[in-house]
Amino acid sequence: MAGYTTVFGSLDNYEKGRVIIVDDDPKAYVFSNIFEVASMSKPYEKVAVGKNLEYVLETIRCEGTSEWRVTPHDEFALVMDGTVVVELLDPSGQLVDPDANGSIGLDGEPAGTRMGRITASRGHQALLPAGKCYRFHCDAVGVILLQTIEGPDTIYRWAEICQTEA
Amino acid sequence: MTLTSDTAPANPNDAGYGTFTIGGFTFSRDEYFATITWPTGTHQLAIDVFLRALQRDVAWGFFYGIVNFDSVFGTVNHYGNVDMFAGRFNDAYRRAEVDYSENFTHDDLMACFQSMLKDWTNDGYDPFAAPQETGQPFGKNNGSNDAAVTRRRVVADRMVSVPGDEQVRTDDMGFPVNRGFADVPQDEPIVEVEPGYEGDVAAYNLFKYISRSDVTWNPSVVSACKESLYCPTSEEFILPVIHGNDRVEWFVQLSDEIQWDVEDRDTGAKRARVICKAGDVAAMPADIRHQGYSPKRSMLLVWENASNRIPEMIARGEISPRAVDF
Structure with missing residues (x-):
């Protein structure tokens, strides 16, 4: 008897579902696809694909090396496609208000102590710890789904990425 | 009473x-x-x-x-x-x-x-x-299965695999790969940690973790960004309840396909059918009820905002029952 084939998506191979309306507005379901969003994004843009009050899910297209960022709270990077290297650094001083929301970009490489490095592929989830700095690197093209809070660099493109018509 | x-x-x-x-x-x-x-x-x-x-x-x-x-x-x-x-x-x-x-x-x-x-x-x-x-x-009554009906629900404080938090699933822990996910890669990320940072440098294979779940339609918390909770679950057959929302809930389809019947929360009138395939993201508004159908075992990431303020905020009209108005 044949086994099962598990279907994952990727930038090169995804099939988007849809909302079939009976009596509603399709925009109520904010329906998008992570790979489609990443295919339309510039490297390291943080495009929201989910929003629950202040909390967001961001799709990030990883290509080359990102800027360094610092996060005031824990964030979590789930690699959905490709292989992404996460570098972590403990800054020598406080670079972000711990009560703030969302990560902020930094100019250049911050001073501090190297904490370690994570090489993550599809399905791997990495902790981006509160108060610390990180940057991503991807030799080819990868996709991250980031669990975080709305910040100054969160981008909203709902009308472009979501199903709007029945 | x-x-x-x-x-x-x-x-x-x-x-x-x-x-x-x-x-x-x-x-x-x-x-x-x-x-x-x-x-x-x-x-x-x-x-x-x-x-x-x-x-x-x-x-x-x-x-x-x-x-x-x-x-x-x-x-x-x-x-x-x-x-x-x-x-x-x-x-x-x-x-x-x-x-x-x-x-x-x-x-x-x-x-x-x-x-x-x-x-x-x-x-x-x-x-x-x-x-x-x-x-x-x-x-007729044929004994009991207490071990099955009293399972502990996994709730990570920070993230699965972080020292002191919930740990990854293994064969030795009694979590073999499910038959429906036999082809899911079981590799782990490469984690290189400098001394002293063991508690902050952490990663694990979430898809491997889900592939070893022994239950269906049972979200467990694997990571928490304050009140934002990642609750992945392995799904097969029919969601055994029709969940009526008191807040917006989000679904990220990580693998395969689930079709959702969406009805008005209060009357049961049909509103939509949402077909989610791998990589799709969909919001369930706070005024609906939904039931999912997964023909093959699939991976679903349920994303919740656990704030207990939300039902009252919706009732007072302070926030919309929709996730986003655009």
Whole structure:
């Protein structure tokens, strides 16, 4: 008897579902696809694909090396496609208000102590710890789904990425 | 409030099962059905349908909002106390004014449900398992399966695999790869940690973790960004409850496909069908109820905002029942 084939998506191979309306507005379901969003994004843009009050899910297209960022709270990077290297650094001083929301970009490489490095592929989830700095690197093209809070660099493109018509 | 149970073997019925009464509700089971009576009516559910729903309601602590066992019976969580209802979210019952609802403390109703689940679940039947992976729930009382119905729900404080937090699933821990995910890669990320940073440099394979889940339709928390919770779950067959939202809930389809029936939360009128494939993201508004169908075991990431302020904010009109207005 044949086994099962598990279907994952990727930038090169995804099939988007849809909302079939009976009596509603399709925009109520904010329906998008992570790979489609990443295919339309510039490297390291943080495009929201989910929003629950202040909390967001961001799709990030990883290509080359990102800027360094610092996060005031824990964030979590789930690699959905490709292989992404996460570098972590403990800054020598406080670079972000711990009560703030969302990560902020930094100019250049911050001073501090190297904490370690994570090489993550599809399905791997990495902790981006509160108060610390990180940057991503991807030799080819990868996709991250980031669990975080709305910040100054969160981008909203709902009308472009979501199903709007029945 | 009264809480009584005639549990087997003290006073079992002809099929060997106890009868449970709490407030105006009485629950009894025979070989095929659960029968619920209340002051204005009576209702029956197939026992497999009832036990699968009861298992989720117990394991989830009555969950967020409304847990409809079917189109008639269910519970509404008020976080500390719980309404148990018959016909409250059924348009015909409401119009005929035969619906019924009664409020209980969380602990009283939970104790009743736990006792019923323990007594009515037979040896070899696991209400959490996919139908192909467990025995039959039908027939006369045939012992119990306490290990299955009292599983601990995984709730990570920070993230699975972080030292001191919930740990990854392995063969040795009794979590082999499920037959439906035999082709899912079991590799782990490469984690290089400088001394002193072991608690902050962490990663694991979430897809491997889900592939080793021994239950279906049972979200567990793997990472928490304040009140933002990642609750992945492995899905197969039908979501055993029709979940009525009291807040926006998001679904990220990580693998394969689930189709969702979406109805008006209060009347049950059909509103939409949402077909989610790998990589799709969809919001469930706060004024709907939904039930999912997964023909092949699939990976679903349920994303919740656990703030207990949300139901009141929606009721006061301070926030929209929609996730985003655009």
